[in-house]
Amino acid sequence: MNSTTSPLLIVPIDLEIHSRARHLAAQQSTVEKGKRVYLNALAVYAVHSYLKWLQIPTDFNSSDCWNPVKAALSNAADLVIPNVGTLECSPVLPQETVILLPDTIENRIGYVAIQFQESLDSVQLLGFTPAVDEVNPPAQLTVSELQPIESLLQQITRLEVAIAFLQTDDSVAVQVRSVLDNKPLSEIVAQFELLYRTGDEFEWRYAGGEILAGDTRAVGATREAIQQDDSELQDLAEMLLEKLAEIWGDVT
Structure with missing residues (x-):
């Protein structure tokens, strides 16, 4: 339409x-x-x-x-x-x-x-x-x-189903929640939805890792430790976006 x-x-x-x-x-x-x-x-x-x-x-x-x-x-x-x-x-x-x-x-x-x-x-x-x-x-x-204006409802639905996924026992969802600690799921979903919609697929891994990183890097951590953490977060971000892409593909 x-x-x-x-x-x-x-x-x-x-x-x-x-x-x-x-x-x-x-x-x-x-x-x-x-x-x-x-x-x-x-x-x-x-x-x-x-x-x-x-x-x-x-x-x-x-x-x-x-x-x-x-x-x-x-x-x-x-x-x-x-x-x-x-x-x-x-x-x-x-x-x-x-x-x-x-x-x-x-x-x-x-x-x-x-x-x-x-x-x-x-x-x-x-x-x-x-x-x-x-x-x-x-x-x-x-x-x-x-x-x-009907696309507003579609956007709300997209965010709701993604938030619902992150509340499940899926292994990726569980890992994401552990990384986010107490940060609202709605905030992370909104950022990932924006990346999914406006970013190129080759950007997903790096940009998604940056989103998950947020303030999680420990003060005084070594460069090697930060690089290791970044790599793990990028892996997680890539898996999350693959899951979300599948979920959002079903939202009309």
Whole structure:
């Protein structure tokens, strides 16, 4: 399916959310900042409503955009999907074709664009694009780059099935959990999914090993020990990506 054949999804915005968003905006230091915070809050609500309709839980009220202090310091419009990751919900003003993204965001699993009209009774979900660079996220996207909004559900499913695999007794999953210690599985899955989707296959082993390495290298370890650890982590990363490639190949 492509975006030219997928109808735009209309999401109504109820009066209670408008009231909450206006209250939040009134606490900002400038009118411009208040407008930005207001639209961010409505955008997050729209995506939350869509996912609720799909019976996908969100941690709606924990979004930074609902916190007056955090909203003042950042242009982020974040929506947490528990145990999966965080979406950026980007407002798009009438007639705009470029989606500006905040420069302080990180660890997003993707971006949803929300089109506003002169009337704020409802908004349109324009589409979705998965993350393309975790370290240096893009400054902007164009509407033409968006995938149909239905691809958001596919992305969430991809991450969920990978997380479920890492919770099994499969030998690779067990080894990965032992390496990660207490690091959330959702974080490692998001990084591996990004590598799988955007990296060349010959990069999997080295880049995957770097992901697993994280902060696991012991302080004061010898160069030989680090090289040995890296080799073992690269082997594990390669096996994990082979497993995930098989799993994701079954997700439509």
